[in-house]
Amino acid sequence: MTEMKTHECDVLVVGSGAGGLATAVSSVHRRLNVLVVEKEPVFGGTSARSGGWMWIPNNAPAQRAGVEDSVEAARTYLAHEAGAHFDGARVDAFLEAGPKAVTFYEEETTLQFDLGPTFADYHPKAPGGMDGGRSIVARPFDGRELGDEIRRLRPPLAEITFLGMMIGTGKELLHFFNVTRSPVSMWFVAKLLLKFGRDKLFHGRSMRLMNGNALVARLAKSCFDKGVPIWTSAPVRTLLTDDNGRAIGAIVDTPTGPVEVKAAKGVVLAAGGFPQDAVRRKELMPHDDTGHKHVSPAPPGNTGDGLRLAEGVGATVDDSLPNAAAWVPISRPRRPDGTLGTFPHFVDRSKPGVIAVTRSGKRFVNEAHSYHDFCQAMVARCAEEGDENAAWFVIDHRAFRKYGIGFAKPAPVPFEGLIKNGYLIRGRTLTDLASQIGADGAQLEKTVAEFNIHAVKGEDPEFGKGSTSYNRSLGDPDHQPNPCVAPLKDGPFYAVRLYVGDLGTFAGLKANENAEVLGEDGRPIGGLYAVGNDAASIMGGNYPGGGITLGPAVTFGYIAARHMSGGND
Numbered sequence: 001m002t003e004m005k006t007h008e009c010d011v012l013v014v015g016s017g018a019g020g021l022a023t024a025v026s027s028v029h030r031r032l033n034v035l036v037v038e039k040e041p042v043f044g045g046t047s048a049r050s051g052g053w054m055w056i057p058n059n060a061p062a063q064r065a066g067v068e069d070s071v072e073a074a075r076t077y078l079a080h081e082a083g084a085h086f087d088g089a090r091v092d093a094f095l096e097a098g099p100k101a102v103t104f105y106e107e108e109t110t111l112q113f114d115l116g117p118t119f120a121d122y123h124p125k126a127p128g129g130m131d132g133g134r135s136i137v138a139r140p141f142d143g144r145e146l147g148d149e150i151r152r153l154r155p156p157l158a159e160i161t162f163l164g165m166m167i168g169t170g171k172e173l174l175h176f177f178n179v180t181r182s183p184v185s186m187w188f189v190a191k192l193l194l195k196f197g198r199d200k201l202f203h204g205r206s207m208r209l210m211n212g213n214a215l216v217a218r219l220a221k222s223c224f225d226k227g228v229p230i231w232t233s234a235p236v237r238t239l240l241t242d243d244n245g246r247a248i249g250a251i252v253d254t255p256t257g258p259v260e261v262k263a264a265k266g267v268v269l270a271a272g273g274f275p276q277d278a279v280r281r282k283e284l285m286p287h288d289d290t291g292h293k294h295v296s297p298a299p300p301g302n303t304g305d306g307l308r309l310a311e312g313v314g315a316t317v318d319d320s321l322p323n324a325a326a327w328v329p330i331s332r333p334r335r336p337d338g339t340l341g342t343f344p345h346f347v348d349r350s351k352p353g354v355i356a357v358t359r360s361g362k363r364f365v366n367e368a369h370s371y372h373d374f375c376q377a378m379v380a381r382c383a384e385e386g387d388e389n390a391a392w393f394v395i396d397h398r399a400f401r402k403y404g405i406g407f408a409k410p411a412p413v414p415f416e417g418l419i420k421n422g423y424l425i426r427g428r429t430l431t432d433l434a435s436q437i438g439a440d441g442a443q444l445e446k447t448v449a450e451f452n453i454h455a456v457k458g459e460d461p462e463f464g465k466g467s468t469s470y471n472r473s474l475g476d477p478d479h480q481p482n483p484c485v486a487p488l489k490d491g492p493f494y495a496v497r498l499y500v501g502d503l504g505t506f507a508g509l510k511a512n513e514n515a516e517v518l519g520e521d522g523r524p525i526g527g528l529y530a531v532g533n534d535a536a537s538i539m540g541g542n543y544p545g546g547g548i549t550l551g552p553a554v555t556f557g558y559i560a561a562r563h564m565s566g567g568n569d
Contacts, residue, residue, distance in 0.1 A: 012263035017045030019532025020270030021219035022557030030565035039235040044154035050212035053547035061115040067133030077128030082540025093513035101558035109222035120470040138215035143207040246526035273505035273533030274304030284324035306534035321541030327375030330501030333407035350474035352486030353399025361443030366463040368471035372543035458482030506537035515560040
């Protein structure tokens with residue numbers, strides 16, 4: 001019988017998303033020998049598909065921009081958001097280490113940040129909330145700097161690209177919306193398309209990496225520069241422990257056979273939570289009683305491996321949070337091969353001329369509130385009405401051709417194919433549209449008529465769309481007096497069906513302020529750490545702002561490395 005191969009290191013990181021790679025690069029800079037193993041054939045996890053924003057109060061880019069914030073204000077805000085599930089020790093650790101982590105990445109690694117100065121907290125009027133300055137994003141990155149490793153970088157989510165080209169938020173997105181109305185925007189977009197065409201010709205994909213793709217690429221480049229290997233197609237079979245129950249390594253399956261990896265300082269679980277685990281979804285997601293109704297843009301490999309591995313050595317999952325995941329409305333465009341894609345709705349909800357209704361034909365939420373709040377309201381209303389979890393965005397022709405809706409792009413991009421394949425539903429009148437989506441036509445007519453009475457004045461007395469800085473930040477700044485509200489009056493009308501999806505799971509392993517995984521007795525399991533969505537969220541099951549999954553992920557990666565190295569800074 002062939003003897004199993006062995007590999008020795010100080011730190012074994014399981015998973016190659018932002019949390020895992022942040023742990024790896026933070027550890028190697030502390031002179032620890034690191035190995036990253038990834039189940040899938042590409043690295044980057046959900047992070048590479050994400051918007052890439054990181055919510056970290058008092059970050060250096062904000063300070064340089066003169067944003068006034070404080071640890072006390074951020075703590076007050078998180079305490080309000082988390083309510084009874086506020087974990088003071090872990091929140092304090094996050095708020096203390098977050099700014100240090102940002103400075104470390106900026107000064108010692110390839111990771112650089114841009115500030116979202118108008119990217120408001122999702123509940124800016126809450127105690128401690130702010131109108132901007134706490135969310136940062138990785139600076140765009142030239143993928144050619146990765147060399148041949150670019151082939152192993154997980155590509156962005158196809159549905160949120162334009163022909164495969166990544167588009168930045170903010171001013172860049174506005175140029176795309178205004179491409180037919182502004183010569184400046186037309187020239188800006190034309191230059192991007194020319195560069196994209198060149199990249200496709202010579203590299204087979206865009207080399208202008210944005211958002212989560214840029215975040216992962218920058219962290220991976222930092223790892224490669226320090227000699228950190230990333231094994232892909234290398235799932236962990238089981239964790240190894242010593243006689244005292246301390247994690248000392250793992251058995252890793254590789255394309256050339258199993259390898260016993262010995263980790264002297266620690267094993268860090270960063271496998272992305274359980275968004276594609278049907279069993280745990282059925283247990284923890286009330287809207288999914290079968291485990292197969294929930295829709296996630298997460299990679300197929302995110303099946304809860306980290307949680308199961310830890311449970312196998314005595315860890316426990318915190319399933320007490322009021323929301324098991326960060327919810328987002330998803331629509332399902334049909335791909336060329338006939339399968340259904342996943343389009344997360346981030347921006348279109350806030351545009352003027354867009355409302356959301358259930359089959360009752362009634363609105364149920366301020367559409368411009370956060371995607372997490374939107375889905376909570378959607379599930380609650382559908383439960384009240386005794387219907388399945390289904391809702392639709394409804395938009396008139398003028399707004400549709402100006403802003404698009406979901407996967408259907410604004411003018412001049414054609415859209416007839418999306419009507420033919422059933423993604424986009426069109427009706428000559430609201431009653432016609434209602435009959436096609438199975439909604440109450442008379443009520444939809446009434447809903448729109450009542451909405452329009454106030455919308456012509458930029459008002460929404462029923463739900464207050466456009467009433468917060470977060471609402472307005474994603475509206476149309478050129479539409480006044482309210483950038484989020486306009487009447488729906490010009491037929492034909494269009495609808496897109498929505499499903500409940502997620503941007504990452506909140507329920508995760510119980511861990512302490514050092515990112516150490518806790519056993520059933522509440523004490524740390526020696527040598528075992530969890531970061532990212534494998535650890536229970538410090539947000540208490542709520543969604544306070546853009547980047548509240550990735551911000552803690554890269555921060556607790558820094559914290560875990562600090563703890564494993566015996567450091568305190």
